[in-house]
Every structure is written in structure tokens, then in C-alpha cells.
Amino acid sequence: MKRIAFFSITLLLACMAGCDNKIPMEENLWPETVYLVGAKDKIINRDLNIGYEKDTIYASVAISGSLPTKEDITVTIEEFPSGIESYNQKELGSDDIKYRTLTNGIYSFPQENVVVKKGETYGTYPVHIDPSTLHIDSLYMMAFKLSGTSRFELAKEDTVVLIRLNLMNDYSGLYYMDGVIKPADNPKDSVIYKSPRTLQAVVDGNTVRMYHQKNEWSKGATDYRPDYCFNITVNPDNSVTLKSWDKFNLVSGGGKYYPEMEVYDLWYTFKEDGMLKKTRGFVYKERKNDDEVRKINDWMEENRKYDY
Template sequence: MKKILSISLAAVAGLMMASCSDEAPMDTDLYPQTVYIVGAHNRIIDANLDLRYPVDTVNLSVSVSGNRILDRDVKVTLAECPEAIQYYNEREVSAQARQFRHLGDTVYSIPSNEVMVQAGEVYHTFPIYVNPQSLKCDSLYMLAFKIAGTSEFKATKTDTVALVNLHLSNPYSGQYYMNGVIKAVDNPNDSLVYVMPRKLVATDDGQTVRMFHYNNEWQEGAMNDYRPTSTFKITVNPDQTLKLTSWDKFDLQDGGGKYYPEMKAYALWYTYRERGKLWKTVGFLYKERKNNTQQHEINDWMEDMRASGWQ
């Protein structure tokens, strides 16, 4: 029995070696090649539009799956499908929340509906040109594209529609933290020290963001909207000094400060009137850090700024 088993194993091994020598696994298609839009499996593709530019470019990527290098050109035709945005609003967005809007025809353009993924390429991009300065920071914008046809292979069944969620941005927008103190002007002992996350929203141009004062930031679908009464704009001047203006009804009296690009941080102050009383906020607004080492660096910088007598 042992001798028979040894012969059988040797025969199997010999067949396997012969098979491997005849054709390597990477020389064959281990699964069918299909055409897809990269990221469409997540349903939403987030894209930033930089307000510094009159026209910014959003790129979709079209690819052909497979374990082998593409050996031929594949022409892919994309088509817009705004009905997918309406379907998403109906299925995924609360009736009380803002609805996603399709961009107007004058706001964006597409040079061609066709993409050529050439032999040897992993993917090819599909550019969309958008005018971000015509958009509003409190509106939700979306574009939708689907694979309408291919010259080779079939389109995948799950990654054929891409919903592109467009966000306004500039170098000063993003997630920040406010480390500050609020004092009554007529009684500095009446004060509040706080550290609070603040999302700075790009608006107007490439130099301006909108910030919430102290109230909790408004959340999608929330009943209380503090944006009109509790937000103001910060504009970074060419010399890095700050200009502060009210967004709507926030009773901002005065303000100023400076932006420090090397630290991605603002040192700012502003006075405002609330319930007939004058208050002053002084502090530092710094961009979210990625790790403890970076957080220690910004903490040391703020401590040094305070020790130097800033405000």
C-alpha cells in the first residue's frame, strides 16, 4: 500500500509540474475581464472643487478588470443619468434634509463622452470641467454617469453608475479645532475656556471660509439651524492678516488676527454682541492633526504664542 501511494503522489506531482511548465496562471484569464468606473461600488465618489480657480477639473477613472495586462484598446462610452440622483434622494435622503441637486448645464462641460483605455494601461480618466465659483456652499451638488457601451468586454453589473458628490474647497477649508476663551468685555473674570471642533466651509473665493462661533454646528436634518445667527466669514489677506465679517445676522463688532501657513493655524480674536452684552473671543484655530506627534507640535506652538503675549 505504501508503494502504491508513493507512485500516485509522484504521478500527481508530475502532472502539476507539466501543467505549470505549459502555461503560467498569469497567462490565462482567472476571471472574466469587465469594464467599470473606479469607486462606483461605493455609490458615492467625493470630489473637491477649488474656489481659487474659475474652472476646476473632476476626473472619473474607467478601468478594465483582469489579472493580465490589457492587450487591446477598449473604448468606453459614458452617459449622464440625472435620474440616478433623484432615485438616491428618494431612497437615501430624509425628506427634512437638503436634497442633492444636479448641476446646471452652464456650470460644467464634458469634452467627450468616450474614454479610450489603451492596451497596457490600468485605467484612463474621464474629465469633467466645473465652474465652482457659481456654486453655493450650503447646497448639495451631484453628477451621475453610467457606462452606456464598450467596444470590448462587458460592463460590470455593480460598478456601472457613479454618483459624484461635489464639495467646495480652498486651502483654508477643512476640519479644525478652536482652542480659545470667551470673556465679557466689561468683566474679564466672566469667562469660558473651550476646545471645540470647527468645520471651516469654503465660500466666496479661494481665500474665505465660514465658521460657526460657539453654538453646536448645524447637522443635516436638525431642527435648529444656527447658520444665520452664529456664523461669520474669515478672509485671509495677501499678507496673511485676517478680515472677519458676519455671514448673516451674527452681531460681529470687530475682529482680526493672522494666518500661519507653516502651522496651518489661525490666531484670531473678535468681539460680538449677544443679549445686549459685549463679548470677546480670543484663540487659535488649527487644522486637525494626524497623530500625537503633530498634536504636541501645535500645542507647543500655541503655548509659545501665548507666552509671547499674543492678545
């Protein structure tokens, strides 16, 4: 009995010693699977600079697990346009503007597969797109899913990623108008014009579209307002040229762009209900904090012209 007891204790100690030799951080703490980054969120956003002849967006593939990969993993990714159709049907109403796929010939894939290199957890899949072929008031989306992998399993949930494409340039974004509107024949009768303005990239890398006064339109909405918007083009000398977009009755206009402050000093005359009116003021880009707001307010006060 003593020999049996001694043998049992020795075996138990050996097992405990074996367990102690295992280092948890050297073992994967959860199964290794291949998945598309962003698929869990369904939609991810990618910007396209309309000023580029060709811009590049990326879909990303990742390997789950707590340890780096021990070899290169090759993953096959493919387009999945029916994912866009499904989103339109399930998430959008019958009157909503639907997302569109890109036309063949305006985009390309410079590589066939995604390779997650040894020791890494991510790999990227680039897509080259010609942004100038996209219409500013249409909605575009690309959809991808995984179709194969050289090792590990493909994720069984959240298998499709939708990429929403947003046109932009160096002058687009959220701005704020700070100015006045006056009748040309009665300049003392003024209306304060302070309002957020979304400047949308159009035409090229130097042009944005702006809506006049309270008539701003959100992309995807069905109540498009063609009578109230115009283009602003920043010229090489930072002067600006204004041109009517569609049906806005723009008579004249001009101004200057201050790149260091990201602000336009604008004026334009237009006809509304048979009356000639003039708008003048600053259109400045959204500020990140109160200190930046104070700086732009001080700058506008120092540079505001009262010759209108």
C-alpha cells in the first residue's frame, strides 16, 4: 500500500509539474477564424477624393486568435452585389433613394487575393476607383464576402461587409455660414444668415456645391431642391468663382478662400420671387473645440467687410 501511495503521489506531482510548464500566453485562447473587418457593423464608410484620377479604398481581412500567425495565410475575397440589393430591400423604404453598384470599367482590383503575412493579423484588399465617374447625388456601395482561405475556418456569422462610398475633396465637409442677406434696393433691410452648410465635392478637386439659406438637401432624400444651390470653385490664387447649379438664379458672385483658416469670404447676388438680393459673409469649416471657435470668431470680426 505504501508503494501504491508513493507512486500515486509521484504521478500527481509529475502532472502538476507538467501543467506548471505550460505558459498560457503561448497558446491560443480562442479559435482562429478568418473574417472581414467591419462585417459585424454591416456598413463601413470610405472616402473617395474626386480630385484624384484614381483613388484607392481598402477592404480588410483579419485572423482571430490571441497569437500571431505562424505562416502566410491566403484569403480569397469576392464581390457580393446581392448584399447591396438585400440592404436596399430590408433597410430602406419604398420612397428612399437606393444604393447602386459601381459600373464595370470604373474600378479594378490590383491583386487577386488577400495575404495575411506570417506574424501579422491583418491583410488588405485594395480597390482602385475613378471618382470622377460617380454622380454626386447618387448613392454608391460595394459589397464583399470571403470565399476561401488557405488555413483556418471562415467566420460563420457576419460574413458580408458593405462599403459606402463618399465623394469628397480638400474643400468639402461641414461648414457654417455667418453673414447677412439684403434686398439690393434696400440694404438697410437685412436678414441675419447663420446656418450650418454641407459643402459637397463636385466636378473636381477644387469645387464644392453649397445650398442657399434654408434649402439644404441631404443626399438620399427625395425632396431634392434644384432651385437653391450653386458651385464654389477655388482658383489657383485662392479667389473663388461661383456658378449656378441647375436652376438657382445666381446673377453674380465672388470672394476669396483663406486656406490657413479654412474659410470662404463670399458675396453673391441672386433673384428670388422677382427681387434682386445680395448675400455676404463667411463660410468657415467646423471647429473641433471652443478654443478654435473663439479664434475663428475673432478672425471674422477683424476681417469682416461692411461695404454691403
